[in-house]
Amino acid sequence: MNILSPIEYEDAGPEVRAVYDEIRAVRKTAAINNFWKTLAHDPVLLQLKWKAVRTAMAPGRLDALTKELVYMAVGVSHGNDYALRTHLAAARAKGLTDAMYAEFIAVVQLAAGNVALINGLGIELDAHLKPGALTNDTAASTPGENTHEHT
Amino acid sequence: MNILSPIEYEDAGPEVRAVYDEIRAVRKTAAINNFWKTLAHDPVLLQLKWKAVRTAMAPGRLDALTKELVYMAVGVSHGNDYALRTHLAAARAKGLTDAMYAEFIAVVQLAAGNVALINGLGIELDAHLKPGALTNDTAASTPGENTHEHT
Amino acid sequence: MNILSPIEYEDAGPEVRAVYDEIRAVRKTAAINNFWKTLAHDPVLLQLKWKAVRTAMAPGRLDALTKELVYMAVGVSHGNDYALRTHLAAARAKGLTDAMYAEFIAVVQLAAGNVALINGLGIELDAHLKPGALTNDTAASTPGENTHEHT
Amino acid sequence: MNILSPIEYEDAGPEVRAVYDEIRAVRKTAAINNFWKTLAHDPVLLQLKWKAVRTAMAPGRLDALTKELVYMAVGVSHGNDYALRTHLAAARAKGLTDAMYAEFIAVVQLAAGNVALINGLGIELDAHLKPGALTNDTAASTPGENTHEHT
Amino acid sequence: MNILSPIEYEDAGPEVRAVYDEIRAVRKTAAINNFWKTLAHDPVLLQLKWKAVRTAMAPGRLDALTKELVYMAVGVSHGNDYALRTHLAAARAKGLTDAMYAEFIAVVQLAAGNVALINGLGIELDAHLKPGALTNDTAASTPGENTHEHT
Amino acid sequence: MNILSPIEYEDAGPEVRAVYDEIRAVRKTAAINNFWKTLAHDPVLLQLKWKAVRTAMAPGRLDALTKELVYMAVGVSHGNDYALRTHLAAARAKGLTDAMYAEFIAVVQLAAGNVALINGLGIELDAHLKPGALTNDTAASTPGENTHEHT
Numbered sequence: 001m002n003i004l005s006p007i008e009y010e011d012a013g014p015e016v017r018a019v020y021d022e023i024r025a026v027r028k029t030a031a032i033n034n035f036w037k038t039l040a041h042d043p044v045l046l047q048l049k050w051k052a053v054r055t056a057m058a059p060g061r062l063d064a065l066t067k068e069l070v071y072m073a074v075g076v077s078h079g080n081d082y083a084l085r086t087h088l089a090a091a092r093a094k095g096l097t098d099a100m101y102a103e104f105i106a107v108v109q110l111a112a113g114n115v116a117l118i119n120g121l122g123i124e125l126d127a128h129l130k131p132g133a134l135t136n137d138t139a140a141s142t143p144g145e146n147t148h149e150h151t
Numbered sequence: 152m153n154i155l156s157p158i159e160y161e162d163a164g165p166e167v168r169a170v171y172d173e174i175r176a177v178r179k180t181a182a183i184n185n186f187w188k189t190l191a192h193d194p195v196l197l198q199l200k201w202k203a204v205r206t207a208m209a210p211g212r213l214d215a216l217t218k219e220l221v222y223m224a225v226g227v228s229h230g231n232d233y234a235l236r237t238h239l240a241a242a243r244a245k246g247l248t249d250a251m252y253a254e255f256i257a258v259v260q261l262a263a264g265n266v267a268l269i270n271g272l273g274i275e276l277d278a279h280l281k282p283g284a285l286t287n288d289t290a291a292s293t294p295g296e297n298t299h300e301h302t
Numbered sequence: 303m304n305i306l307s308p309i310e311y312e313d314a315g316p317e318v319r320a321v322y323d324e325i326r327a328v329r330k331t332a333a334i335n336n337f338w339k340t341l342a343h344d345p346v347l348l349q350l351k352w353k354a355v356r357t358a359m360a361p362g363r364l365d366a367l368t369k370e371l372v373y374m375a376v377g378v379s380h381g382n383d384y385a386l387r388t389h390l391a392a393a394r395a396k397g398l399t400d401a402m403y404a405e406f407i408a409v410v411q412l413a414a415g416n417v418a419l420i421n422g423l424g425i426e427l428d429a430h431l432k433p434g435a436l437t438n439d440t441a442a443s444t445p446g447e448n449t450h451e452h453t
Numbered sequence: 454m455n456i457l458s459p460i461e462y463e464d465a466g467p468e469v470r471a472v473y474d475e476i477r478a479v480r481k482t483a484a485i486n487n488f489w490k491t492l493a494h495d496p497v498l499l500q501l502k503w504k505a506v507r508t509a510m511a512p513g514r515l516d517a518l519t520k521e522l523v524y525m526a527v528g529v530s531h532g533n534d535y536a537l538r539t540h541l542a543a544a545r546a547k548g549l550t551d552a553m554y555a556e557f558i559a560v561v562q563l564a565a566g567n568v569a570l571i572n573g574l575g576i577e578l579d580a581h582l583k584p585g586a587l588t589n590d591t592a593a594s595t596p597g598e599n600t601h602e603h604t
Numbered sequence: 605m606n607i608l609s610p611i612e613y614e615d616a617g618p619e620v621r622a623v624y625d626e627i628r629a630v631r632k633t634a635a636i637n638n639f640w641k642t643l644a645h646d647p648v649l650l651q652l653k654w655k656a657v658r659t660a661m662a663p664g665r666l667d668a669l670t671k672e673l674v675y676m677a678v679g680v681s682h683g684n685d686y687a688l689r690t691h692l693a694a695a696r697a698k699g700l701t702d703a704m705y706a707e708f709i710a711v712v713q714l715a716a717g718n719v720a721l722i723n724g725l726g727i728e729l730d731a732h733l734k735p736g737a738l739t740n741d742t743a744a745s746t747p748g749e750n751t752h753e754h755t
Numbered sequence: 756m757n758i759l760s761p762i763e764y765e766d767a768g769p770e771v772r773a774v775y776d777e778i779r780a781v782r783k784t785a786a787i788n789n790f791w792k793t794l795a796h797d798p799v800l801l802q803l804k805w806k807a808v809r810t811a812m813a814p815g816r817l818d819a820l821t822k823e824l825v826y827m828a829v830g831v832s833h834g835n836d837y838a839l840r841t842h843l844a845a846a847r848a849k850g851l852t853d854a855m856y857a858e859f860i861a862v863v864q865l866a867a868g869n870v871a872l873i874n875g876l877g878i879e880l881d882a883h884l885k886p887g888a889l890t891n892d893t894a895a896s897t898p899g900e901n902t903h904e905h906t
Contacts, residue, residue: 003273003692004702031279035265038272042706044810045713049268052803056257061250066217067258070224074262074720076422077228079532079683082269083262084422085280088456098457099212102495105422106207107218109498111225111234113415114186116527117200118233120378120386120407121189122154128182129236154390155400193404195508196411203501225418227724230381230834235724239758249759253797256724260800264717267829271680271688271709305575305843306853333581337567340574344857346659347864351570354652358559363552368519369560375523376564376871379530381834384571385564387582401514408509409520413527413536416488419502420535423491424456430484431538529875532683537875541607551608555646558875562649566868569678573831573839573860607877635883639869642876653872660861665854670821671862677825678866681832686873687866689884703816710811711822715829715838718790721804722837725793726758732786733840 006037015043019050026054033086065094069104076108157188166194170201177205184237216245220255227259308339317345321352328356335388367396371406378410459490468496472503479507486539518547522557529561610641619647623654630658637690669698673708680712761792770798774805781809788841820849824859831863 009020009032019040020032039046057067068091075083088096096104117123160171160183170191171183190197208218219242226234239247268274311322311334321342322334341348359369370393377385390398419425462473462485472493473485492499510520521544528536541549570576613624613636623644624636643650661671672695679687692700700708721727764775764787774795775787794801812822823846830838843851872878 002275003271003689004705031277033277033280034274035269038274039268041702042710045706045710048803048807048810049265052261052807055799055803056254056261060254061248062220062254062258066220067254069213069217070220070255070258071262072422073221073224074228074259075266076418077225078263078266079417079421080266080269081421081424082274082276083266084424085276085456089280097212098494101457102498103207103211103213103218104221105419106495106498107213107221108225108422109415109418110203110207111222112229112418113411114200115226115229115231115234115381116378116411116414117190117407118186118231119381119383120154120374120410122383122386123185123189123233124153125233125236126182126184129184129240154387155403192400193408196404196408199501199505199508203505206497206501223724227720230719230723232723232726235726236758249796252759253800256721257797257800259724260717260720263720264713266683267680267713267716268709270683270685271676271712273685273688304577305573305840306856333579335579335582336576337571340576341570343853344861347857347861350652350656350659351567354563354656357648357652358556358563362556363550364522364556364560368522369556371515371519371523372526372557372560373564375526376530376561377568379527380565380568382568382571384576384578385568387578389564391582399514405509405513405515405520406523409515409523410527412505412509413524413540414531416502417528417531417533417536419492420488420533422456425487425491425535426455427535427538428484428486431486431542525875529871532870532874534874534877537877538607551645554608555649558872559646559649561875562868562871565871566864568834569831569864569867570860572834572836573827573863575836575839606879607875635881637881637884638878639873642878643872653869656865660858660865664858665852666824666858666862670824671858673817673821674824674828674859674862675866677828678832678863679870681829682867682870684870684873686878686880687870689880691866693884701816707811707815707817707822708825711817711825712829714807714811715826715842716833718804719830719833719835719838721794722790722835724758727789727793727837728757729837729840730786730788733788733844 002034002038004038004041006034007040008037012040013043016040016046019043019046023050035082035086065091065096068094068096072104073108073111076105077112153185153189155189155192157185158191159188163191164194167191167197170194170197174201186233186237216242216247219245219247223255224259224262227256228263304336304340306340306343308336309342310339314342315345318342318348321345321348325352337384337388367393367398370396370398374406375410378407379414455487455491457491457494459487460493461490465493466496469493469499472496472499476503488535488539518544518549521547521549525557526561526564529558530565606638606642608642608645610638611644612641616644617647620644620650623647623650627654639686639690669695669700672698672700676708677712677715680709681716757789757793759793759796761789762795763792767795768798771795771801774798774801778805790837790841820846820851823849823851827859828863831860832867 007016009017012020020036023032023036024030036046036050039049057064057071059067062070068087071087072084072091075081075087088101091101158167160168163171171187174183174187175181187197187201190200208215208222210218213221219238222238223235223242226232226238239252242252309318311319314322322338325334325338326332338348338352341351359366359373361369364372370389373389374386374393377383377389390403393403460469462470465473473489476485476489477483489499489503492502510517510524512520515523521540524540525537525544528534528540541554544554611620613621616624624640627636627640628634640650640654643653661668661675663671666674672691675691676688676695679685679691692705695705762771764772767775775791778787778791779785791801791805794804812819812826814822817825823842826842827839827846830836830842843856846856
């Protein structure tokens with residue numbers, strides 16, 4: 001039910017082909033997802049988005065699987081099946097098991113319920129969590145130390 | 152701007168005090184967040200939610216910091232500042248730095264933009280990602296192998 | 303932080319004043335909420351919205367308090383504090399107690415968590431709940447009878 | 454298109470079977486919804502969620518049908534068809550008619566439109582609705598009395 | 605998968621038929637969308653909604669195509685395919701091309717990503733954008749002049 | 756209540772300063788919004804986002820004011836005040852009046868209510884709007900012609 005039809009390699013101009021070639025090289029597969037083939041209607045957006053994906057999803061201070069989980073949490077929160085399933089495939093390729101996924105979804109559903117609780121109860125931010133207390137300078141929290149913290 | 156007023160330890164019944172005591176013991180702090188003090192209006196919900204938080208957020212197959220990031224991704228997706236800031240404090244206590252947080256937010260914003268793209272372009276799920284291909288049995292994807300995958 | 307400034311009775315044209323008069327008569331108070339005073343920038347929308355509110359919120363097959371709870375559930379789901387607090391005031395005037403509100407919020411947070419679970423697990427609609435089974439004609443469910451039903 | 458496959462009674466361990474048995478006993482039906490069968494991948498979450506559903510949806514100070522309507526309002530607000538249809542079936546079993554449902558949906562759509570209006574106009578909370586005025590102590594609103602109240 | 609079945613002209617009462625007749629006359633087609641046929645379960649809501657659509661979507665200070673784009677942006681933001689596709693058809697009938705649609709979706713996805721960024725970074729409103737500065741009186745911005753402004 | 760503190764020009768590295776300089780040149784103002792100053796924690800994201808904003812918001816087949824309205828519609832849909840107010844300022848600088856804004860908000864609130872109606876009534880896509888009928892090739896709709904179209 002695509003609104004704009006996917007553009008195949010054969011029908012693409014050189015700018016689009018260049019991105020397709022890079023996707024194929026990086027991902028070591030000939031397949032290009034519908035996401036990219038549909039974005040190709042706007043070559044500049046295609047390039048920017050591909051660069052953004054490569055930059056944001058690459059392992060850095062957070063590892064690649066953690067990033068996939070964060071991405072999927074956003075997909076689930078918006079009820080977006082495509083975002084979830086494409087990155088679930090990526091996460092599985094990076095080692096995500098069903099048991100890990102079950103833990104992930106337990107956190108996501110907890111957070112979603114808590115968001116509703118917080119909204120519905122109009123809960124005020126605790127004094128010790130007010131901005132001043134959150135900067136790295138003032139927090140001076142020793143990693144691992146179990147301090148007064150979440151919800 | 153709490154809708155139901157937080158219930159202090161002194162004013163709480165024994166069921167609520169038992170949960171407060173446990174929170175204090177586990178978190179090694181006398182402070183109890185407004186979230187819990189407001190939930191205390193419904194002692195059964197308080198107990199269930201505390202058990203759910205302890206269970207879901209504890210390190211398991213996913214480590215505790217990854218779980219905090221997943222939780223925060225849901226908070227950000229719903230624009231819920233309290234959920235974000237309480238768990239950001241917890242994440243910082245577990246070692247999250249500003250640089251890691253910047254990477255986190257880069258993924259969240261990428262995913263949120265992609266959700267809109269997917270919705271707006273009505274992108275169909277690629278044939279190779281259709282359910283049959285996603286079960287662990289059929290996927291047979293070798294972790295680490297870079298296969299045709301995300302977005 | 304109003305974007306369009308509220309229009310006071312003194313500054314309003316006859317169309318707007320007519321609605322204000324009706325609001326005051328129906329609600330037996332001189333006060334007009336900022337919601338209406340801001341809508342007054344578009345007199346046609348003001349009239350339509352007032353008629354829609356009067357029609358939709360009036361007791362009918364559902365009583366007025368139930369309707370307030372439904373309204374508030376939407377407000378909480380969207381994290382909209384104004385929608386929640388204005389109708390919470392209305393609900394309290396109709397008999398809502400803190401204990402009832404705690405039950406309400408327990409349902410809202412349950413549903414919100416379940417929505418995330420359903421999205422995250424990609425749960426398929428059960429065969430016995432597929433559309434054909436949902437029309438009143440085919441359901442033939444005896445009210446009160448406890449059948450296989452929810453989540 | 455389930456992501457984790459539903460676990461049938463025959464394939465379930467004793468903890469999961471115990472919950473399934475209870476669901477069957479309470480609901481007086483052999484059928485177990487996909488929701489529960491999928492949750493069964495995480496037996497602790499299954500138990501907690503089943504307890505939460507039983508607790509939250511049971512008639513209390515709010516009757517069971519009102520609770521179903523509140524639940525459905527959240528489902529609709531998130532565009533979650535499964536949450537809506539499962540609880541619609543439950544609500545119909547509890548006496549909800551098409552005419553009542555039409556009234557319900559009129560309130561939901563009104564609230565959703567108003568949420569957008571409030572967001573778009575940046576409407577400030579009216580002074581007489583500010584927190585101090587909302588506690589039961591200060592409100593002193595006589596139930597049934599028609600005071601200055603909603604939107 | 606309609607929950608309430610669409611009501612055809614032949615089965616409709618006079619109030620509903622009057623709206624159907626008007627829709628047909630205004631839109632110069634015999635076809636009535638499922639949206640209207642389903643709303644017909646509540647004739648008052650049908651009338652109000654039809655009046656609201658005619659009023660809001662008619663060309664005024666904003667032209668009709670711009671209004672369709674605004675409507676679609678809301679549909680995409682909520683992931684509502686029906687809202688998007690019905691108004692996309694209307695927009696195409698008013699001259700929207702694929703190239704224009706690609707520009708539209710580029711803005712929508714940018715905004716959605718920025719919303720997540722703003723939520724995740726807790727960005728404070730800049731002093732020069734605080735309410736006082738936004739009223740038309742104080743802004744005194746000359747249209748076209750490129751001032752310090754967005755994001 | 757910024758989570759990461761804004762980075763001032765004086766404290767920024769050369770990559771960040773280059774973007775700040777460009778923002779100042781394009782917008783003809785020394786002021787840099789908090790949005791950009793906070794993004795500066797991730798210079799690559801800052802560059803990409805600035806390029807995306809410049810590309811997406813520039814007049815093209817859609818004019819700049821229409822793009823601002825689309826952007827704001829997303830902001831309102833997500834209840835994001837910062838996104839709304841920054842682009843409202845930009846829109847006012849481009850000629851948006853209060854009366855135009857009132858028309859805009861009337862469309863946004865209509866669409867938001869309709870989204871809830873569509874979700875709640877489970878309205879099926881009309882046969883004449885099914886994908887095949889939406890491609891530019893098959894639609895062959897003459898711009899301006901008033902065909903069977905929206906909602």
